[in-house]
Amino acid sequence: METARIAQVLDDMGTILEIQGENPFRCRAYHNAAQTLQGLPADLTEMIADGSLAEVAGIGETLYAKIVQLATTGRLPAYDKLRAETPPGLLALLRISGIGPKKIKALREELQIESLADLRAAAEAGKIAKVKGFGAKTEANILEGISFVETTGGRILQHHALALVEPILATIRDHPQVIRAEVCGSLRRRAETIGDLDILFSAHEPGPVLDDFVALPQVAKILGHGPTKASVLLPGFKSGQFVQCDVRGVADDQFAFALHYFTGSKAHNIAVRKRALAQGLSLNEYALTGKTSSVACRDEADVFQALKLEYIPPELREDTGEIEAAEKGKIPKLVELSDLTGTFHCHSDWSDGEATLEQMAEGARALGLHYLGIADHSRSLAMARGLSIERVYEQWKAIDALNEKLGPRFRLFKGTECDILADGSLDYPDDVLAGFDYVVASVHSRFKMPRDEMTARIVKAVSNPHVTMLGHATGRLLLSRAPYEVDLDAVIEAAAKNETMIEINASPYRLDMDATHCRRARKKGVTIVVNPDAHSVAGLNDLSYGVGVARRAWFTADDLFNTAPLAKVARRLERLRNRAK
Known part of the structure; x- marks a missing residue:
């Protein structure tokens, strides 16, 4: 398990313990250990191997054992137990700005609030303002925060998405069956926030790759598992949040078309397909075909060239003028x-x-x-x-x-x-x-x-x-x-x-x-x-x-x-x- 994820697990444990009313010193120990991990002077795996992690201030024997277990197995039964005994809706309350573990504990004890729906109902009924330590202004801010969370949905920040997807991508690339693999979707376009994670790979037999993917320790739940695609939920970087990750396998001669299709925005893909049709071609996620034969494309540059377009970098594939610019050979050399x-x-x-x-x-x-x-x-x-x-x-x-x-x-x-x-x-x-x-x-x-x-x-x-x-x-x-x-x-x-x-x-x-x-x-x-x-x-x-x-x-x-x-x-x-x- 990656260091950032281990730190998040420890931080979550401290938060859940706070909500349960545990000793503040014990809760703080978990939070401090999480912060310490984020600022380690060297690689966590190396520090475990050479014994230097045990000497880091703020990481006692108990926390050291938990960190080693997470790093080596990807699992921690103590964490799983805490999550299991905590209503998932309760952790979702942490997504509301200004609500921390102590407030959640108070709301649960006073109003039996265990979900966002409970929180909204109590706020709209004016009950929260009457709880000691809250008041009318806090109640109004909570309603505003709920609306904001509902608007943003289950999206995550770009750097959190990368932290989740990069170790999975590396594992898939190392698989003996895999020829090529890339991240797709809005993350490849470097969008500000990300909904789902998408990984594409090519292989002669996708099945074994997908079997190993769904068995990864970071997988919290399997949503679907077929011969060419698997969908799972991964724990996010906020308590109570999960992120969907879809992994698809294609034949290697389909890879360039699939990579283009699963990278571009819907509007970009429609515009490119229309261009293909205007040239007597048909483009989908698996092939570019003419009336009598298919057009072979090794990579995305070949796909664009076949459509008489200059290569369009992933970041520009939003249908904001990139097709017209590529047609004229005026795609700029983007800053690096x-x-x-x-x-x-x-x-x-x-x-x-x-x-x-x-x-x-x-x-x-x-x-x-x-x-x-x-x-x-x-x-x-x-x-x-x-x-x-x-x-x-x-x-x-x-x-x-x-x-x-x-x-x-x-x-x-x-x-x-x-x-x-x-x-x-x-x-x-x-x-x-x-x-x-x-x-x-x-x-x-x-x-x-x-x-x-x-x-x-x-x-x-x-x-x-x-x-x-x-x-x-x-x-x-x-x-x-x-x-x-x-x-x-x-x-x-x-x-x-x-x-x-x-x-x-x-x-x-x-x-x-x-x-x-x-x-x-x-x-x-x-x-x-x-x-x-x-x-x-x-x-x-x-x-x-x-x-x-x-x-x-x-x-x-x-x-x-x-x-x-x-x-x-x-x-x-x-x-x-x-x-x-």
Whole structure:
């Protein structure tokens, strides 16, 4: 079992024990162990093999034994027992923002609530407001949260989908019967959130592959098991959630057609099939045929070529103009992760980050980046240890000293993630803002302002000459918090007018802005920058998710700010700083 999944199991156990009213210290031990696993300095399997895991602080003998059992067998009877004695609907309540184990325990004891349906009925009847520790506002927020969960359904975040599917894909690829295997569906198109997981493989005999697939330890339930397809449920990354995974087997000469079919959106597939028909051909998931014979295609490039189309990358297969562009040979060379030369909007332990300035710098260098922007929180965000003006000056000195040590080929830029206050003003005075190399302006409060007020607030901020780039433009948290009400087109217009960049926040929990608005912003002349919003060295790896958004927006390397060389980036930032003078 993968480390991330083991950590999730331990975290779930702590949560279930909290709901059951167990000793808080025991519950916390599970949560702490889960957090420890996520930050291990080396591979979990290797640490078990060499005995170093047993020496990690916070992992006692009991938890160590459970971790080893999960890692080696994929199962843990103690976890299965906890899940079995807990109503599944009860765990689903955790998907409601603001409801944690303690609140669930209270609601269960006071109102016998054990499902989302029970929760909605109690809230609509006004019963929750009367429970001690809740109140009318909490009740209203719960109803709003239920509606949001019902709207988003059983979808999961992209990085969670990858964590679930990658070990299964690797297992299938290693199977002696398998010739080729790939992930399909919306995950291959790098959609923001994922419904079902899809894996396609080719083999002379799919049956044995599917038999072994449904027997994998991570399979929670078999939904269907036939000669060419199997469907199962996998435990998700939230308590009470399961994700459907479909695995299909085809003959190898069918693989290219099936991969295309099961990757594209419904609209894309219809458009491609219509094109085939217009050329006297018939295209389905198994073949491309003419009046007298089939057209052999080894890979997807062959399929597109047979239809007189340039190859269309998976991210563009949404029927948003890709067919017409491919016909004219105008599919752009999409940006790659390797094109990035640096990034901004990263946090250190000066505010709410986990790593030191030097650790963040070394992490960026290890990824092949040439510069890194440190943008710790501003003073109003007390819960994130926002920097006072005095601490800002101290951090600048620390960055200067570190740059002397790092040498001329790598640079830390002095930045801030400065709060946009309710009236659109910024959290630091102008003389302090003028000393930063760049300023990321972000909203962190008053999310429920009316649309016109929120729009005016952000427009004022991006029009401030000290602001270099706008952070997480809509404030959304995917599958958790809806975006605030804002006229994003008006914000884009203001950003274009004032040469203010807008970031693609690459955190897989945000992916903000989306590809549609990125394309609109670029057409208006707004410069886009991919930022990870990293709070740790590992968080720098989230850049790949931001590049996925950029690719879905049809961006080339030239369409992003942080693909330029260090010297050019420094000159651009200096020029933008001089706007305020």
